Amino acid sequence: MNSLSLGGLLFLLAAGFSLIFGLMRIANLTHGSLFMLGAYVGVTTMRYVPSLAVAALAAGLSVALFGGLLERFILRKISNNVLSQVLVTLGVSFIIADACLLTWGGDPIPIPTPELLQKPVRLAGFIFPAYRLAVVVIAVVVAIGLYLLMDRTRLGAMIRAGVDDPEMARAAGIPVSRLFTTVFCLGAALAGAGGVIAGPINSAYPGLDADMLPLALIVVILGGVGSLLGAFVGAFITGFVYTFGVALLPDLAYVILFLPMILVIAFRPRGLFGKFAA
Amino acid sequence: MKTALAVIVAAALLPLIAGEYYVNLASQIVIFAVFAASINLLLGYGGLPTLGHAAYLGVAAYLSALLYLKLHLAHWAIAPLALAGTTLMAGVFGLIALRATGLGFLMLTLALSQVLWGTAYRWVSMTDGDNGLRGLARPAPFGLNLNEAMPFYYFVLAVGVLAVWMMARFVASPFGATLRGTRDQPRRMSALGYDVWLIRWITFVYAGFWGAVSGLLFVYYHKYIHPVSLSLANSAEGLLAVIAGGSGTLAGPLVGAAIVLLLKNWVSAYIERWNMLLGFVFVFIVVFMPEGVVPGVRRLWRRYASRA
Numbered sequence: 001m002n003s004l005s006l007g008g009l010l011f012l013l014a015a016g017f018s019l020i021f022g023l024m025r026i027a028n029l030t031h032g033s034l035f036m037l038g039a040y041v042g043v044t045t046m047r048y049v050p051s052l053a054v055a056a057l058a059a060g061l062s063v064a065l066f067g068g069l070l071e072r073f074i075l076r077k078i079s080n081n082v083l084s085q086v087l088v089t090l091g092v093s094f095i096i097a098d099a100c101l102l103t104w105g106g107d108p109i110p111i112p113t114p115e116l117l118q119k120p121v122r123l124a125g126f127i128f129p130a131y132r133l134a135v136v137v138i139a140v141v142v143a144i145g146l147y148l149l150m151d152r153t154r155l156g157a158m159i160r161a162g163v164d165d166p167e168m169a170r171a172a173g174i175p176v177s178r179l180f181t182t183v184f185c186l187g188a189a190l191a192g193a194g195g196v197i198a199g200p201i202n203s204a205y206p207g208l209d210a211d212m213l214p215l216a217l218i219v220v221i222l223g224g225v226g227s228l229l230g231a232f233v234g235a236f237i238t239g240f241v242y243t244f245g246v247a248l249l250p251d252l253a254y255v256i257l258f259l260p261m262i263l264v265i266a267f268r269p270r271g272l273f274g275k276f277a278a
Numbered sequence: 279m280k281t282a283l284a285v286i287v288a289a290a291l292l293p294l295i296a297g298e299y300y301v302n303l304a305s306q307i308v309i310f311a312v313f314a315a316s317i318n319l320l321l322g323y324g325g326l327p328t329l330g331h332a333a334y335l336g337v338a339a340y341l342s343a344l345l346y347l348k349l350h351l352a353h354w355a356i357a358p359l360a361l362a363g364t365t366l367m368a369g370v371f372g373l374i375a376l377r378a379t380g381l382g383f384l385m386l387t388l389a390l391s392q393v394l395w396g397t398a399y400r401w402v403s404m405t406d407g408d409n410g411l412r413g414l415a416r417p418a419p420f421g422l423n424l425n426e427a428m429p430f431y432y433f434v435l436a437v438g439v440l441a442v443w444m445m446a447r448f449v450a451s452p453f454g455a456t457l458r459g460t461r462d463q464p465r466r467m468s469a470l471g472y473d474v475w476l477i478r479w480i481t482f483v484y485a486g487f488w489g490a491v492s493g494l495l496f497v498y499y500h501k502y503i504h505p506v507s508l509s510l511a512n513s514a515e516g517l518l519a520v521i522a523g524g525s526g527t528l529a530g531p532l533v534g535a536a537i538v539l540l541l542k543n544w545v546s547a548y549i550e551r552w553n554m555l556l557g558f559v560f561v562f563i564v565v566f567m568p569e570g571v572v573p574g575v576r577r578l579w580r581r582y583a584s585r586a
Contacts, residue, residue: 027381029388077565083327084564086384087521090329090514091560098554210510214392217385251403254396261389265377 005132005201007239008139012194013212014219014231015146016187022163022226023183025082029089030070031191032213033096038063038192039204040100043109052114056196063192064185071184076177093209101206111199131200138197142190143232150228159183163226215242218261224271233272289435293428301427307539308431308438309495314519314531315445316488321517322526323449324481325461327384329513330391333371334489336508337394338364339497343411344404353417361490368486372479379464391513398505410504414497424498434495441488446528448484457481511553515542518556522563524570533572 017031038059045055070092078084117130150156161169162179170176195204202208219238223230237260245256264271289308293301313335320326341360345351351359375386398405405411416424424430448454459467460474468474497503506512515538523534541559546552567574 021381025381027385074561074565078568081568082381083384084568086327086381087517087564088561090510091557091564094511094514094553094557094560096557098551098557102551102554210392211396213510214389214396217389217392221382221385221389251401252397254393254400258390258393262374265374265386 002132003240003243004236005135005239006243007236008136009194009198009201010215010219010235010239011139011143011232012190012197014216014223014235015143015228016190017216018220018223018226018228018231019159019163019183020187021220023159023166024085024180025166026075026085026089027217028184028187029086029213030067030093030096031187031216032209032211033093033100034063034067034188034191035195035198035212036100036204036206036208037066037096038195039111039199039202039208040104040109040195041192042111042196042199043104043204046111050112052111052196052200055111055199056193059196060189060193063195064189067188068181068185071181075184076180093213097206097209104204106206108203108205110203111196113200135197135201139235143228146228155182215257218257220271221261222264222271224273227271227273230271230273286435286439290432293431298427301431303539303543305427305431305434305499307536308434309492309499310516310519310539311532311535312438312441312495313489313492314516314523314535315442316485316492317516318520318525318531319445319448319481319485319488321520322530323454323457323461324478326379326478326482327381327517328375328387328485329384329510329517330371330375330387330389331485331489331516332508332510332512333387333391333394334364334368334486335493335496335512336398336503336505337367338490338493339503339507340398340405340411342494342497343414343503346414347411354419357417357494360494361487364490364493365483365487368483368489369479371486372482376475376478376482388510388513391508392510395505395508395510398508405505408505410502412502414501414503416498416501430499434499437491437495441491442528442532445488449528453477453480511556514560515556518560518563521570522559522567524572524574527570527572530570530572534570537571 013031013035017028020026020028020031041059041062042052042055045058046052049055070089074088074092075085078088113131117134119130121128121130121133148156150160158169158174158179161172161174162176166176195208215238219231219234221234222237223232223234238257241260242253242257245253249256289304292304296304313331316334317328317331320328320331338360341363342356345356345359346353371387371390375383375390378386399407401407416430418424419433422429422433424433449457456467456472456477459472460477464474467477493507496507519534519538520531521534522537523532524530541555542552545555563570
């Protein structure tokens with residue numbers, strides 16, 4: 001169950017990362033920082049409104065706004081050079097990390113589990129912590145929602161066209177540049193809300209960004225860039241491997257995390273469900 | 279060539295006029311310059327953006343520290359073992375990371391180094407986690423005592439000059455020309471019969487080796503090693519030095535290393551927010567000065583010279 005809930009969290013993180021990478025060809029290195037920023041915004045929100053759902057919403061919206069501004073006013077300026085864009089996101093991630101440290105201090109701040117979900121649940125003879133079950137449900141619901149968005153709506157069709165061939169999409173009259181901002185906001189919102197949802201399990205602490213970013217990278221490398229299904233499968237594989245790694249060899253869990261990634265890269269460099277090599 | 283000699287002579291004369299504090303700072307700059315120059319081999323000449331070069335610095339430093347503390351080996355045995363081990367690791371990492379180029383390469387190098395960073399933090403029985411490893415000593419090659427600032431500076435300077443010279447030779451060699459070819463026209467190079475992958479892999483390993491050398495100097499200087507040396511921030515500082523100075527030039531990383539370290543030292547004396555400033559400098563340089571300081575100054579110089 002721990003591995004499933006970690007997988008669910010990783011999906012929230014990696015889905016946005018994967019979409020941004022797929023569409024804009026940018027590895028958004030602020031993604032871990034956005035996750036952490038979301039968790040901290042959640043902490044502050046819950047001081048005023050003690051509801052996790054409200055906190056997640058607030059974090060999602062504010063981080064989406066931040067992401068949109070970042071895309072519109074900085075990344076757009078250097079859109080001709082992908083490497084520069086990645087380096088800028090790296091620089092911004094340092095700024096966010098230090099600003100969070102300055103604002104919220106160096107000690108971990110726990111986010112309380114909602115009362116409704118504190119009791120363990122009995123299901124098919126096993127006992128599960130209710131909150132972790134809820135995280136999995138949220139991830140699955142978000143996954144279905146994203147799938148419907150991508151597969152059934154006009155916006156989704158435009159994003160898919162942009163992922164497959166940005167230049168043709170532009171030529172066909174799709175406003176690719178507005179699409180970039182939309183997708184960046186969407187990815188940021190998922191990361192920010194994910195940070196709050198992870199709060200009762202992880203709490204908010206400095207260094208959360210550096211812990212989450214490599215996990216997101218691994219998920220996307222495993223699953224393939226720009227593929228929702230890839231992010232979903234990759235997230236649960238990674239969650240599973242990491243949890244078992246921690247249980248079996250706690251010292252080297254991080255190394256074990258790499259085995260599936262290395263296997264995939266050796267035999268299928270584009271990832272399990274990727275459309276093109278990263 | 280003349281400029282290079284002048285710089286070396288000036289660097290060698292520095293301890294005659296500067297106090298101990300500045301001599302130590304100069305040692306750090308030379309160490310960091312070797313690190314940045316090794317990143318430049320990949321980024322500047324190979325067109326391979328690495329975000330995980332701290333891995334080689336950190337692993338060489340950790341290997342050296344662990345061999346000293348756990349196995350009590352002598353320094354003359356430790357140094358080659360640590361270098362060989364790290365270079366071997368670079369060989370394996372190269373096999374993985376060079377399955378991709380461009381951003382895929384960047385993500386793979388980043389992910390690989392983050393794993394090492396996480397392991398250094400969590401494998402407490404081996405690395406002592408967040409406390410780092412202390413109780414190390416500097417070597418004494420040929421009976422020279424390196425514990426004072428000045429002799430250590432000359433030691434570092436000698437190794438640094440050798441390292442930069444070796445990397446300059448590498449770049450100027452026919453192999454260096456083929457490397458630049460794979461950066462600019464990988465498809466044509468491959469059509470001409472060059473093994474693009476092998477050229478990149480050799481460069482990757484060579485850069486890993488010099489990264490390891492900088493790691494040894496680093497651990498000798500500090501006599502202490504902490505997981506932060508393996509962190510993304512450390513890789514990013516090295517990358518920033520290369521970009522700030524001008525990637526793909528020989529002098530760029532050296533100038534960039536001096537700028538970054540002087541700035542860091544100067545800022546840390548007043549405020550504690552180095553990471554935030556690092557972020558802002560990063561954004562500023564990438565957005566406004568993408569070509570770096572050295573090519574920028576050279577362009578201005580050329581304009582000035584043609585007018586005169």
